[in-house]
Amino acid sequence: MSTRKGIMRFFPFALLTLLLAGCGEEGLTALDPMGPQAQWLFDNMMLSLYVMALVIIVVFTLFFIAVIKFRKKPGDEEIPEQVEGSKTLELTWTVIPILLLVILAVPTVTGTFMLADTTPSGPEGSGDSGEEELDEDEIEEDGVTIEVTGHQYWWQFDYEEGFTAGQEVYIPAEEKVEFELHAEDVIHSFWVPALGGKVDNVPGITNNLWLEADEPGVYQGKCAELCGPSHALMDFKLIALDRDDYDAWVEEMSQDPEEFEPAEDDETMANQGREVFEQEGCIGCHAIGGQGSEQGPTLTNFGDRETLAGYLDPTDENLDEWIRYPQEVKQDNNMPGFPDMEDEDMEALIEYLQGLSVQD
Numbered sequence: 001m002s003t004r005k006g007i008m009r010f011f012p013f014a015l016l017t018l019l020l021a022g023c024g025e026e027g028l029t030a031l032d033p034m035g036p037q038a039q040w041l042f043d044n045m046m047l048s049l050y051v052m053a054l055v056i057i058v059v060f061t062l063f064f065i066a067v068i069k070f071r072k073k074p075g076d077e078e079i080p081e082q083v084e085g086s087k088t089l090e091l092t093w094t095v096i097p098i099l100l101l102v103i104l105a106v107p108t109v110t111g112t113f114m115l116a117d118t119t120p121s122g123p124e125g126s127g128d129s130g131e132e133e134l135d136e137d138e139i140e141e142d143g144v145t146i147e148v149t150g151h152q153y154w155w156q157f158d159y160e161e162g163f164t165a166g167q168e169v170y171i172p173a174e175e176k177v178e179f180e181l182h183a184e185d186v187i188h189s190f191w192v193p194a195l196g197g198k199v200d201n202v203p204g205i206t207n208n209l210w211l212e213a214d215e216p217g218v219y220q221g222k223c224a225e226l227c228g229p230s231h232a233l234m235d236f237k238l239i240a241l242d243r244d245d246y247d248a249w250v251e252e253m254s255q256d257p258e259e260f261e262p263a264e265d266d267e268t269m270a271n272q273g274r275e276v277f278e279q280e281g282c283i284g285c286h287a288i289g290g291q292g293s294e295q296g297p298t299l300t301n302f303g304d305r306e307t308l309a310g311y312l313d314p315t316d317e318n319l320d321e322w323i324r325y326p327q328e329v330k331q332d333n334n335m336p337g338f339p340d341m342e343d344e345d346m347e348a349l350i351e352y353l354q355g356l357s358v359q360d
């Protein structure tokens with residue numbers, strides 16, 4: 001084999017390496033677990049990897065020993081002694097795989113029950129201390145359950161306190177949080193790789209999932225079920241806050257609708273923007289502070305968004321482009337464009353939307 005051929009043989013592997021390098025999108029990895037569920041998945045993956053590696057090493061070592069030791073040597077003319085059947089060997093290669101399967105099955109089965117119990121933990125955390133049992137009533141009161149609805153191509157999060165958030169789901173850190181998954185139109189899948197496995201959002205069905213973040217932070221989420229032309233852009237964020245900050249956020253989000261209106265002074269840009277928002281019919285699809293329709297993502301805390309439409313930087317320029325030509329930014333999404341909006345109106349509208357914040 002020429003050197004050149006040798007190199008060509010490795011070409012597919014080189015290509016694969018390049019492809020796999022693409023798997024490094026910021027925060028979208030299950031190999032850096034940031035919560036107990038993700039940790040469990042990771043540990044199980046490593047366990048099965050070790051078991052498989054062990055099997056491969058043992059089998060291939062025996063195979064090569066056999067091939068090398070018993071190959072035909074110069075001068076070997078006679079057929080060697082033929083051995084058939086060996087009870088010891090048969091038993092060995094039956095019992096060892098059974099043991100290996102048990103080693104894999106025990107953590108898998110116990111973990112499956114652990115994953116299936118989606119009861120939220122409340123502020124006590126998920127540590128399974130005996131005391132937790134005693135406080136069960138309290139836990140039910142304090143534990144956080146969030147309804148998640150997948151839409152083409154955005155996410156809606158309904159909280160028990162009665163308010164709605166769009167695109168970004170806030171949870172308290174160090175607590176087991178329950179998610180009830182629904183879909184409005186087609187099947188989507190809710191996935192925060194750093195925190196746990198994905199579970200499908202299926203129209204007409206409620207699926208349950210729990211996740212816990214070990215520490216406060218912003219975690220990248222993604223729709224993991226092909227749901228249409230803009231499926232790949234159906235990203236979201238999971239934002240874990242300390243319990244106190246989370247409680248403060250919930251309180252801000254639950255305020256009366258009037259609290260989200262710009263101050264009374266008619267001259268401000270934000271006030272003009274609010275008028276444009278009503279006149280152009282944005283309010284027919286977007287609610288703010290619970291006021292308006294929820295056909296599109298709620299904009300109550302739009303000014304706090306990490307992204308625009310799930311994946312863009314929320315700059316004024318991007319917002320302008322989005323409002324005028326949403327179909328070019330996110331193909332097939334359900335927002336109509338406003339290409340002819342007056343610059344002055346647009347400026348006021350942007351000012352108003354960017355100012356919608358519930359954080360200091």
Ligand code: HEC
Binds near residue numbers: 323
């Ligand atoms: C017919 C319903 C409809 C109307 C009218 C509408 N929108 Fe939307 N809007 C949507 C939908 C649906 C989305 C989600 C698109 C996606 O990401 O798939 C959206 C997304 C947005 C977003 C991004 C939200 C986020 O969280 O990133 C902004 C901002 C927005 N719209 C502003 C406006 C403004 C301003 C107007 C009025 C000028 C308006 N919309 C009119 C349906 C509508």
Ligand SMILES: [Cu+2]
Binds near residue numbers: 152153187188234
């Ligand atoms: Cu989707």
